Amino acid sequence: MTRAVPPALRLAPIVLLTTTLLQPAAADTGKQVEKLDRGVVAIATGSGVFVGWRVLGTDAADTRYNVYRDGVRVNATPLAASNFVDPAGTQAAQYVVRTVVKGSEKDKDSAGVPWPAAVLRIPVQAPAGGVTPDGVAYTYDLNDGSAADLDGDGKYELIVKWQPTNAKDNSQSGYTGNTYVDAYALSGKRLWRIDLGRNIRAGAHYTTFLAYDFDGNGRAEVMMKTADGTVDGRGTVIGDAAADYRNGAGYVLAGPEFLTVFDGRTGKALATTGYLPARGDVAAWGDKYGNRVDRFLGGVAYLDGSRPSAVFARGYYTRAVVAAWDWRDGVLSSRWVFDTDVEGTAARGQGAHWFSVADVDSDGRDDIVYGAATIGSDGHLLYSTNLCHGDALHVGKLDPARDGQQVFMVHESPACYGSAGAEMHDAATGKLLWSVPGNGRDVGRGVCMDIDPAYPGEECWASVGGLMSASGQQISAMRPNRMNFAAWWDGDLLRESLDGTGIDKWDPATQSFNRVLEAATYGAASNNGTKATPVLSADLLGDWREEVVLRTADNTALLVFATTAPTPYRIPTLMHDPQYRVQVAGQNAGYNQPPHPSFHLGEGMQPVVPVPIRSR
Numbered sequence: 001m002t003r004a005v006p007p008a009l010r011l012a013p014i015v016l017l018t019t020t021l022l023q024p025a026a027a028d029t030g031k032q033v034e035k036l037d038r039g040v041v042a043i044a045t046g047s048g049v050f051v052g053w054r055v056l057g058t059d060a061a062d063t064r065y066n067v068y069r070d071g072v073r074v075n076a077t078p079l080a081a082s083n084f085v086d087p088a089g090t091q092a093a094q095y096v097v098r099t100v101v102k103g104s105e106k107d108k109d110s111a112g113v114p115w116p117a118a119v120l121r122i123p124v125q126a127p128a129g130g131v132t133p134d135g136v137a138y139t140y141d142l143n144d145g146s147a148a149d150l151d152g153d154g155k156y157e158l159i160v161k162w163q164p165t166n167a168k169d170n171s172q173s174g175y176t177g178n179t180y181v182d183a184y185a186l187s188g189k190r191l192w193r194i195d196l197g198r199n200i201r202a203g204a205h206y207t208t209f210l211a212y213d214f215d216g217n218g219r220a221e222v223m224m225k226t227a228d229g230t231v232d233g234r235g236t237v238i239g240d241a242a243a244d245y246r247n248g249a250g251y252v253l254a255g256p257e258f259l260t261v262f263d264g265r266t267g268k269a270l271a272t273t274g275y276l277p278a279r280g281d282v283a284a285w286g287d288k289y290g291n292r293v294d295r296f297l298g299g300v301a302y303l304d305g306s307r308p309s310a311v312f313a314r315g316y317y318t319r320a321v322v323a324a325w326d327w328r329d330g331v332l333s334s335r336w337v338f339d340t341d342v343e344g345t346a347a348r349g350q351g352a353h354w355f356s357v358a359d360v361d362s363d364g365r366d367d368i369v370y371g372a373a374t375i376g377s378d379g380h381l382l383y384s385t386n387l388c389h390g391d392a393l394h395v396g397k398l399d400p401a402r403d404g405q406q407v408f409m410v411h412e413s414p415a416c417y418g419s420a421g422a423e424m425h426d427a428a429t430g431k432l433l434w435s436v437p438g439n440g441r442d443v444g445r446g447v448c449m450d451i452d453p454a455y456p457g458e459e460c461w462a463s464v465g466g467l468m469s470a471s472g473q474q475i476s477a478m479r480p481n482r483m484n485f486a487a488w489w490d491g492d493l494l495r496e497s498l499d500g501t502g503i504d505k506w507d508p509a510t511q512s513f514n515r516v517l518e519a520a521t522y523g524a525a526s527n528n529g530t531k532a533t534p535v536l537s538a539d540l541l542g543d544w545r546e547e548v549v550l551r552t553a554d555n556t557a558l559l560v561f562a563t564t565a566p567t568p569y570r571i572p573t574l575m576h577d578p579q580y581r582v583q584v585a586g587q588n589a590g591y592n593q594p595p596h597p598s599f600h601l602g603e604g605m606q607p608v609v610p611v612p613i614r615s616r
Helices: 578-585
Strands: 022-024 031-033 041-045 048-052 064-069 083-086 095-101 104-112 119-123 140-148 157-164 180-184 190-195 210-212 221-227 257-263 269-274 296-301 309-314 321-328 331-339 356-358 367-370 373-375 381-384 393-396 406-410 422-426 432-436 446-449 459-462 474-476 485-487 496-499 502-507 512-518 536-538 547-552 557-561 611-615
Touching: 031 578, 041 104, 048 095, 064 083, 140 210, 140 536, 140 547, 140 578, 180 221, 210 296, 210 578, 221 269, 221 296, 221 321, 269 331, 296 356, 296 367, 296 578, 356 393, 356 578, 393 446, 406 446, 422 459, 446 485, 446 496, 485 536, 578 611
Parallel strands: 022 611, 031 611
Antiparallel strands: 041 048, 048 083, 064 095, 095 104, 119 557, 140 157, 157 180, 180 190, 210 221, 221 257, 257 269, 296 309, 309 321, 321 331, 356 367, 367 373, 373 381, 393 406, 406 422, 422 432, 446 459, 485 496, 496 502, 502 512, 536 547, 547 557
């Protein structure tokens, strides 16, 4: 259950951080962001009804808000914060939030019927199971997801991947069922279903989908790798419906590969072209049987500093190729291709199971943090740490005492990483800031989040070593026992651990976690085995705290969990911080990682340089 918030926190004065985080830019400058509504959510609690709403990144600092219950204002004076507890509220009430600008009420947004508890249940429709050519029966599990405004109404829809129960790691032979991608409104209405077909193998490393408004028309498109036999959301087959390129081991190592842009409203294929990075010679990627050639990743980046581009990648153990694409005015075009066979060997073998996106050199344009190597916005290598492949990485303002941003990464091969099994380096230059020994092991986990208010910045820890401060000081030789994911959940500025179906608050005094939410009591389950990740975690509704989307164990519904803890901190929606937003867009790729904004969000956060943004 949600942790009770101490009275001192509930009564704390509002802390205004609005003007220091995001500022509206001129109409034709800044990074394009979604034109969102207020995302008003009302949740019935034991003490009334909790109401939360978005402060937009384009709101002026003096914007205030009024809350209405059944047409009657319930706050005494306009509110600076973006949450309110109505002690007299009931589940039958209707709530509306009105914006107050210079003393006058402007737009309004409705919450609809209050949730009966801090979870929204969205029914879903599982695909029918089947039997593979070798006689293996399979059904379907909900897997990774994303969020985007698909129809331009200012509200997020959820896009989710259905993975067959016989999905394979690339190292495993065998046939798999088809992969499906669905879109759902929060009401539970299914908007469309895309069947990727038999020529797209199912597994954690095969399909990344990018849901984003790439052309700036106010509605998100969806991009992903397709093949002969893919069926779009309108039932139209892409390519040759009869083609079957699976070999006897279940791998797909022949046949054309496509990249398709789908209409977010209908799932209709808008454009299809040859996929980059292309397969080419299978053996050129490190083996002949189909493991390393089909290690795919994807993300979104503002490579020109204004409009988003899609970025798809292939390979990270040896050869790595990263391709940037633009969708503009109905035309899909290649922006650039980075290939370690062309650019040189410095980035070869440096990739991770996920790549991140950030403006590492502060030039206004996003760069691709491809594991231990970083590729600039122009498609050329910025640097490589030469510490090689790893399973997890985090990019953000991890240490607020330092200029720029930092990267925390764990590494796999002792022969390559030497004494730096887990390390933090400067995101702009690759300079090693501090490290902990890997003890000759594959360091398979690592995370950064601000959990201890006594130490500035985000604390970091891995599956080796102790709990480290952002500056590299060892806080404790013992590390927290959870290190998979993170979420801002309660009313303070510290972040909580999200691991499996539990959200936990770190207690520095006892050096232990305390459970504040156990989603399994609502029937929830996590994804991806020991990775124990959610379908999605992001600031989807209400104020700046993050929602957590999990599946039910029986795969009949998506569960959206939202906090009901009041907070005195006014922070614009994190989805209007472009870095956070693109990291959310890429969350479904590979080994999912939690998003980090471009500014330090944590204890003692200070004003930062505003991020120029624009919305339609």
